[in-house]
Amino acid sequence: xxxSADQILDLAPDPASRKAGQDQAKPAKWQGLGRAGSVIxxxxxxxxxxxxxxxxxxxxxxxKCTCPSRKFPCKHAIGLMLVAAAGxxxxxxxxxxxxxxxxxxxxxxxxxxRAEETAKPVDARAQDRRRQARDAKVxxxxxxxxxxxxDLMRRGLAVARAEPYAFWDRMAGRLVxxxxxxxxxxxxxLPGLAAAGLRPGAAxxxxxxxxxxxxxxxxxxxxxxxxxxxxxxxxxxxxxxxFPVGAEELAAxxxxxxxxxxxxxxxTEEDRLTVRTxxxxxxxxxxxxxxxxxxxxxAALPLMPSPGRDCAGSLAFHPGEPPLRAVxxxxxxxxxxxxxxxxxxxxxxxxxxxxxxxxxxxTERWPVCVAGVRLGHLAGxxxxxxGDATGCLPLRADPHLPAVLAVxxxxxxxxxxxxxxxxxxxxxxxxxxxxxxxxxxxxxxILLLAA
Numbered sequence: 001x002x003x004s005a006d007q008i009l010d011l012a013p014d015p016a017s018r019k020a021g022q023d024q025a026k027p028a029k030w031q032g033l034g035r036a037g038s039v040i041x042x043x044x045x046x047x048x049x050x051x052x053x054x055x056x057x058x059x060x061x062x063x064k065c066t067c068p069s070r071k072f073p074c075k076h077a078i079g080l081m082l083v084a085a086a087g088x089x090x091x092x093x094x095x096x097x098x099x100x101x102x103x104x105x106x107x108x109x110x111x112x113x114r115a116e117e118t119a120k121p122v123d124a125r126a127q128d129r130r131r132q133a134r135d136a137k138v139x140x141x142x143x144x145x146x147x148x149x150x151d152l153m154r155r156g157l158a159v160a161r162a163e164p165y166a167f168w169d170r171m172a173g174r175l176v177x178x179x180x181x182x183x184x185x186x187x188x189x190l191p192g193l194a195a196a197g198l199r200p201g202a203a204x205x206x207x208x209x210x211x212x213x214x215x216x217x218x219x220x221x222x223x224x225x226x227x228x229x230x231x232x233x234x235x236x237x238x239x240x241x242x243f244p245v246g247a248e249e250l251a252a253x254x255x256x257x258x259x260x261x262x263x264x265x266x267x268t269e270e271d272r273l274t275v276r277t278x279x280x281x282x283x284x285x286x287x288x289x290x291x292x293x294x295x296x297x298x299a300a301l302p303l304m305p306s307p308g309r310d311c312a313g314s315l316a317f318h319p320g321e322p323p324l325r326a327v328x329x330x331x332x333x334x335x336x337x338x339x340x341x342x343x344x345x346x347x348x349x350x351x352x353x354x355x356x357x358x359x360x361x362x363t364e365r366w367p368v369c370v371a372g373v374r375l376g377h378l379a380g381x382x383x384x385x386x387g388d389a390t391g392c393l394p395l396r397a398d399p400h401l402p403a404v405l406a407v408x409x410x411x412x413x414x415x416x417x418x419x420x421x422x423x424x425x426x427x428x429x430x431x432x433x434x435x436x437x438x439x440x441x442x443x444x445x446i447l448l449l450a451a
Contacts, residue, residue: 003058006306008081010265011061013071013274013295017078024079025086033083034092040084041098044076054080055101061303064101134179138223138241141178145171145187146220149213157209165191182242186216186364208422219362233360235319240362245318255314255329258282260289261341262305263367263416264427264437276301279367279416279427280311281341288367289315289326307428307437322359324366343369343414347390353419365420371430372412375405386415386424396423400438407431 012018027033030042031051038059043051046067054076056063063077073081083089094102148171152160168191175184193208219240226234239245260280267276278291295301305311314330317323344352349368356366370393373386384395384405395401404426407413414430429436 003061003081003085003303004306005082005085007303008058008078008085010306011073011081011301011303012078013073013301017071017073017075020075021073021078021082024075025082026079027083027087030080030083032095033089034094034098035084035089036091036094036098036102039094039098039102040080040089041094042080042083042089044079046076052076053097055098056081056084057105058084062105134243137177137179138243141175141180141183142220142223144174144178145180145183145216149217149220152213157213161209163191180242182240183216183219184242186212186219189364190216211421215362215364222362230321232319232321232323236321236360237362239318239320239325240360250316250318250327253316253319255316256282256285256287256326257312257314258285258287259310259312260315262307262309262311263341263369264307265304266427272296274301276304278304280315281367281369283310283341286341288324289317290324290367291315291326291328308435320360322356341369343371343416345390346370346373346386346388346393349393349419349424350391353421357421365418365425367416368419368424369414369416371414373415374410374412375408386413393419394423396425398426398438401426404429404436404438407434407436 009018009021012021024044030044033042034040039055039057041053041055043053046052052065052067054063054065054067054074056073056077058081061073061081063073063081065074065076067074067076069075168187172184172187175181175187190209190212193212219237222229222233222237223241226237229237260282263279263281265276265278267274269275274295276293276295278293280289280291281287282289291304293302293304313328315326316329318325318327343349349370352368353366356363370386370388373388373393375384375386375395377383378385378392378394382394383397384401385392386395387393395404407429408431411432415424415426416428417424417426419425427438
């Protein structure tokens, strides 16, 4: 698989590595460049007496370098792949150190295959005992959360808004102990709602907090009535609580084939993990999809197409109603950049979110596309909003909003973002036939994707 420069830069574990990798992408800095199939190699002068030896396989992606960096891939591996992307090095016989790396990869792959073949059969009885023990823990966590929510409402939300973060974090910690990590995350988000800096004229912070508490209460009630729910609804409740979806269960899910437009990437840090969310929409099916990948600190995330591109492939959606989170089943084949899928009106975006809430009232936000909206300030000194003849959507406060306003130039634009019932978090913009995206982790204010 041939990677573009943007895709190679997406492999960087952090912005500093991205910039440093670009600095190493000068052929004059390298010596002994060569290629054998998809494997490329070269040597580059570093701080030591001997040059660093770097080898990479972009199709993996995989890389190794003799530099002391603990990041993967290091800046030299990124630079080497960028050099190769700009012009393939000549075919050559791999030197001994490259051959040893290739043989090591082949040996590890063979060992992994043998281990899979000789893996012990699953102990169904032990697995069932573990499942029952977790169900009991989660049931206890649900009881404790229900009591806590009732006490919260008895005291009043105005009092709750004055509580320090430790008040919410203690409850979240007890939910983690009860193996209900999804509920814990939602509890930790409540103080943010309580202190939400919603602009004048918009909903009061108490309204946002009441909405969040109400979602939690509905989720607790649904969790106690799983047997009365449809299978997909019950699966969605379990996922919201924090139950994982097993590999076997996901493998049994049907695949959905389509040309998927990659709309945006978002990257966050959670518990020393880098979490990347890729937002897509099917061009034929119209289905939105959320692909989430995790990586430990300083490790590279799996390769995914950049925003502004299309990828042809099959997605397997996690159980849930409505479906959203998914994984690529047969990989992504990157095609050329294409136009942003057509969006609807503001009223249609609100109706779409309302329809999702009717099916899953605990939904926190939903991806929407709107077209032909103009950006402006709300009356009374409020923040930015996107509006058309059917209404307006307040825009969530974000450092990139001034850039979004600038590229709109007062003309109608298309927006893609995440709507939570109170405001839209803008992730991509179409203006004057050009596509822009809010960068996932790049320090630049906004990125031009396609003219």
